[in-house]
Amino acid sequence: MSTDPKPFAVGDVCADIRNRLEKNFSNIPVIGEVTNLSRPSSGHLYFTLRDCSGNDAILSAVMYKSEAVRLRFAPTNGQQLIAIGKLTIYSQQGRFQMVARALQPVGIGERELALRQLTEKLRAEGLFDPNRKRAIPRFPARIGIITSGTGSAIRDILEKLRERWPAAEVRVFPVPVQGERAPGAIASTLDWINLLAELPEHRMDVLIVGRGGGSIEDLDAFNDEFVVRAVADSVIPVISGVGHEDDRTICDLVADQRALTPTDAAVKATPSRADLLAFVQFIRQQLEKAMRLRLADALDDLRHARAKLRRDVLQMRLEGLKRRVGTCAERIRGQMLGKMEKMHLRLRALASRLDAVSPLQVLGRGYSLTKVLNVSGEGKLVFDASEVASGQRLETTVAKGTILSVVV
Amino acid sequence: MTGTDSTVEGGTRIENDLERLESLVRELETGKDGLERSLALFEEGVRLAARCQARLEEFDQRILEVSRNADGTASLAPFAHDPTHPD
Numbered sequence: 001m002s003t004d005p006k007p008f009a010v011g012d013v014c015a016d017i018r019n020r021l022e023k024n025f026s027n028i029p030v031i032g033e034v035t036n037l038s039r040p041s042s043g044h045l046y047f048t049l050r051d052c053s054g055n056d057a058i059l060s061a062v063m064y065k066s067e068a069v070r071l072r073f074a075p076t077n078g079q080q081l082i083a084i085g086k087l088t089i090y091s092q093q094g095r096f097q098m099v100a101r102a103l104q105p106v107g108i109g110e111r112e113l114a115l116r117q118l119t120e121k122l123r124a125e126g127l128f129d130p131n132r133k134r135a136i137p138r139f140p141a142r143i144g145i146i147t148s149g150t151g152s153a154i155r156d157i158l159e160k161l162r163e164r165w166p167a168a169e170v171r172v173f174p175v176p177v178q179g180e181r182a183p184g185a186i187a188s189t190l191d192w193i194n195l196l197a198e199l200p201e202h203r204m205d206v207l208i209v210g211r212g213g214g215s216i217e218d219l220d221a222f223n224d225e226f227v228v229r230a231v232a233d234s235v236i237p238v239i240s241g242v243g244h245e246d247d248r249t250i251c252d253l254v255a256d257q258r259a260l261t262p263t264d265a266a267v268k269a270t271p272s273r274a275d276l277l278a279f280v281q282f283i284r285q286q287l288e289k290a291m292r293l294r295l296a297d298a299l300d301d302l303r304h305a306r307a308k309l310r311r312d313v314l315q316m317r318l319e320g321l322k323r324r325v326g327t328c329a330e331r332i333r334g335q336m337l338g339k340m341e342k343m344h345l346r347l348r349a350l351a352s353r354l355d356a357v358s359p360l361q362v363l364g365r366g367y368s369l370t371k372v373l374n375v376s377g378e379g380k381l382v383f384d385a386s387e388v389a390s391g392q393r394l395e396t397t398v399a400k401g402t403i404l405s406v407v408v
Numbered sequence: 409m410t411g412t413d414s415t416v417e418g419g420t421r422i423e424n425d426l427e428r429l430e431s432l433v434r435e436l437e438t439g440k441d442g443l444e445r446s447l448a449l450f451e452e453g454v455r456l457a458a459r460c461q462a463r464l465e466e467f468d469q470r471i472l473e474v475s476r477n478a479d480g481t482a483s484l485a486p487f488a489h490d491p492t493h494p495d
Contacts, residue, residue, distance in 0.1 A: 139423040149473070149487075158471060166467035167422060171474045172487045192476060202482055273464050276426070280460045283429045287453040290436035294446045297439055 014091035021096070025087035030059060030098060031106060034079045036215045043068060045075070048215075049098070052080055060097040061085075067101050077216050078112025081105045115223055119250055122225075127232045133256045134237040136269065140205035142169045143269055144236070146189055149174030153212035153262040157241075160266035164273055171204065177211035183224035190230035190238075197236055207234065208265045209251065210241035219243050222251035231255055241265025363399040371395045425460050429453060 008016075032049030035058075039045050043065035051057040061083055063071075075081060085100035122128065143161065147153050149172060161170055173193065175185040186209065196202040209231060211222070221227055222242045231238050232254045240255030241262040252258040259265035355361065359369065371379030373393045382388060388407050396403040432453040436446060473487035 139426075144474075158469075162469040166469035167463075168469075170469065170471045170487075171484070172471065173474050189476075192480070195480070196482055273467070276422075277461060277464050279426070280429070280457050280464065283426075283433055284454065284457040286433045287429075287436065287450055287457065290433060290439075291446065291450040294436065294439050294441075294443065294450075298443045 010094075011091065014089050014094065018089040018091065021087045021089060027084065027086060027101075029082050029084045031080070031082045032059060033112070034075050034081060035077055035217060037075060037077050039068075045071075047075065049083060060095060061100050062097060063100040063103065071103060073103075073105060075103060075105070078115070079105060080107055115250070118223070118225055118228075119253070122228060122232075122250065122254065127228070128253045132232070134235075136237050136239065136257055137205045139271060140165070140168050140269060142171060142204050144171050144173060144193055144204035144207045146173045146175055146186060146193075146207060146209045147211055147262070148177045151212055153177075153210060153241075156212070156261070156263040157208060157210075157266045160263050161270060164267065165270035166273070168205075168270065177221055178214065178218045182221035183227050186221055187224070187226040187230040190227075190234055194233070194235055204236050206269050207236050207238045208241060208259075208262070208269055209238055209255070210259070210262045210265055211243065212262060213244040213247065216247075219247055219249055222249035227251060228254050239265045239268050241268075360399075363397065366399070369397045371397075422460055422463050425456050425463075429456050429460070432456070 030049060031052070033052045035048045035050050037045070037047040045063040045065075045068040047061050047063075049059045049061055063083075063085075082104040083098060083100040084102040084104070085098050087096065087098055089095070090097050126132065145154065145157055147157070154172065158170065161168065173189050175189050176182045177186070190207070190209070193204060193207065197204065209222075211219070219242055222240070228250045231240065231251055237256040239257040239259055240249070240251045241259035241264055242249050242251060243261070245260045257265075257268050259268050363369070370382045371394065372382050372388050373379050373395055379395055382394070388394065390407050392407050394405045394407060396405065432449050435441065436449050436453070439446075441449065471487040472484045475483045475485070477483055
């Protein structure tokens with residue numbers, strides 16, 4: 001059997017297929033729902049067209065910058081549109097893809113529509129109501145993580161938890177996060193954890209539900225109605241951390257706390273040890289400050305008390321002095337009174353002695369005093385009869401009254 | 409499972425200690441207590457702060473993997489994450 005054909009080189013096969021493809025599909029319109037849209041800095045537009053007529057099929061597509069800049073609308077994920085272009089082979093990756101020259105929007109895609117409808121239904125039921133949100137405990141002792149047991153999400157979460165709050169015990173509940181089994185597994189694990197919560201040794205304080213980034217379809221489980229309802233029904237607070245920052249799922253809307261990424265979920269679930277250490281330091285300073293103030297107050301009080309004491313002592317001294325002055329005055333008065341008494345007595349004695357020598361006393365015994373009066377009426381005691389002449393007037397004082405007479 | 413409870417308890421105690429610390433500072437700041445009481449509060453606060461700090465510095469993370477038994481009970485095992493797994 002020497003008829004074996006000569007083997008082709010891979011590149012030749014690719015080139016051959018590319019030629020045939022480009023010849024037969026040089027300018028065809030394809031309708032589909034846009035997913036995995038990305039526009040890197042190169043300016044090219046990459047996306048996947050997903051069949052929206054019920055077939056399970058996708059077509060990778062690219063629109064180069066030169067065409068993309070001419071687009072009059074911004075394609076978005078979930079949008080249904082018609083891409084016009086050629087089919088080709090991207091031989092470096094052995095991938096068949098479409099190079100689109102033009103895009104025409106066609107309403108919104110089925111997947112996006114379904115998502116919107118479910119969102120609206122749940123919103124009407126009040127599942128996104130802020131009042132339904134449970135508070136995330138400040139110092140969780142046990143944190144449950146519902147995600148894939150392998151991969152970057154669990155690694156990122158554990159790393160962040162160790163850094164921030166290693167005090168918490170972490171329990172991992174491994175679940176598939178994509179594929180057919182994912183929604184059921186996630187929802188039933190959530191329900192089970194809530195049942196276990198009745199046992200103190202299995203009670204979680206907070207749950208993190210999530211996964212790392214992937215394509216939009218990879219996040220489907222977190223838009224599943226069963227998963228969303230299980231999150232809403234959880235009595236344990238749930239933090240949702242799904243995909244990248246721009247990804248948004250219904251799970252995010254219904255969770256008690258939405259995190260942008262799995263790492264962010266770990267941040268939102270925990271206090272930061274570094275912050276707490278700083279807080280403890282701060283408290284310590286506050287304590288010292290308060291104590292210093294308290295001591296200063298006490299010193300002030302002491303100072304006031306001392307001043308008051310000093311005032312009181314002065315007051316007491318003053319009163320003592322006043323009392324002494326009073327006593328002295330009293331004594332002086334007593335002495336003065338005694339002296340005055342004595343003087344009175346002396347006075348009385350002197351008066352009686354004076355009385356004894358008074359001429360009036362002699363008159364009482366019948367003697368009299370005679371005065372000769374001159375022309376002006378002044379009198380001069382008469383001791384010698386020759387001192388008076390005839391015609392002169394005499395005034396004679398007797399014990400009772402006076403007698404006027406004229407000398408003959 | 410030795411150590412589980414002490415870890416969990418450690419977190420709870422820190423929470424209690426921090427709350428007590430905050431209330432100590434608040435009470436001390438009002439300055440209404442007698443000097444002796446203030447000093448007692450201060451000393452308790454300094455002791456608690458030191459204890460919190462020590463706790464915060466000594467934690468060791470504990471990670472368990474939970475699996476569900478057929479009867480709905482839970483089994484715990486140390487969680488071993490393979491960091492080389494590509495996801």
